Amino acid sequence: MTEFPDAFPGRYWERLADGRVRCDVCPRRCVLREGQRGLCFVRAAQDGGIVLTTYGRSSGFCIDPIEKKPLNHFLPGTPILSFGTAGCNLTCKFCQNWDISKAREMDRLQDRASPEAIAEAAVQSGCRSVAFTYNDPVIFLEYAVDAAKACHARDIRTVAVTAGYITPEARGEFFAHMDAANVDLKGFTEAFYHKLCTGHLEPVKDTLVWLKRETGVWFEVTTLLIPGQNDSDAEIDAMTDWLVNAVGPDVPLHFSAFHPDYRMRDIPATPAATLTRARSIAQRNGVRYCYTGNVHDPAGGSTWCHACGELLIERDWYELGRVALKADGTCPTCGTPCAGVFEDSHGTWGRRRQPVRVGGA
DSSP: OOOOTTTOOOSSEEETTTTTTOOSSSSTOOEETTOOOOOSSSEEEEEEEETTTTEESSSSSEEEEEGGOOOBBSSSOOEEEEEEEEEEOOTTOOOOHHHHHHHGGGGGEEEEEHHHHHHHOOOOOOOOOEESSSOOOOGGHHHHHHHHHHHTTTTTTTEEEOOOOOOHHHHHHHHHTTTEEEEEEOOSHHHHIIIIISSSSSHHHHHHHHHHOOOOOOEEEEEEOTTTOOOHHHHHHHHHHHHHHHTTTTTTTEEEEEOOOOTOOOSOOOOOHHHHHHHHHHHHHSSSSEEEEOOOOHHHHHEEOTTTOEEEEEEETTTEEEOOOTTTTOOTTTOOOOOOOOOOOOOOTTTEEEEEEEOOO
């Protein structure tokens, strides 16, 4: 019988009549026999239930600019303590963090940190928030929730960077402990999700609508545009029209450039012109805050008042320039509110990326 050392009791599972257990954290609902791991590789069947095998273990900690998540309307300019574990519940052939999300070797998780140690590290490093990122935190739900609780006890905000591939049963608890999220809407066809991610589109759409209607979580959406796969005018038009009608015009949308990686090295990098075209389509459909990413485009990376066109937050990559947005989040020229979570003053972290050691497990 396989035993998983340091396994943490998992939640959201059901024992079936034939003795197997079904994991109900994500829409895959993996059915496992004793000793088997789910597709994510980190949730496994043990002692008649589901355990999380990566609780308290990380692939590394780093202080990033919050704009790198990307979040442009949540505490702009501030540093965020970021970490992930290993594994993923999607199998995206274009994964940009494949060395972490596709990891099958648990010995790569060298950093051990308790939830309390993570919160303490955020306080000591001057971070206003902690991000569960690099791989999808849905699969390490129990660790993410406990870390979020510890962070909130120290007045540290929490951010989930996720594909939104989570069940209705699990999403209530998971997002109840998140202050913000960036949800990766990978494409807008079932064929794209099936062919390139071995997943489904509808659960992600359901998560986005639920976040807007049922929670107070601030969230933004990112789509990585891949040449010939999800970058047609028709698909971008359909997606942005749906977003405006389903979650509203104020949810920021980020179009990011693909670069050849993992199992799609034969696809060329996304031209900057594709992102500009997508941004124009989104704006035409009513998206008020649309951004371009992974390319040098100060205009496409900056925040503009949707009412009068005033430059509110100037960005060059992750570096903030002129910030005209008033402390109450309104435009200084016309007084129109800019949607988001803002403080009296913006941060000055810039584009730095600083690895840190976190201990205390």
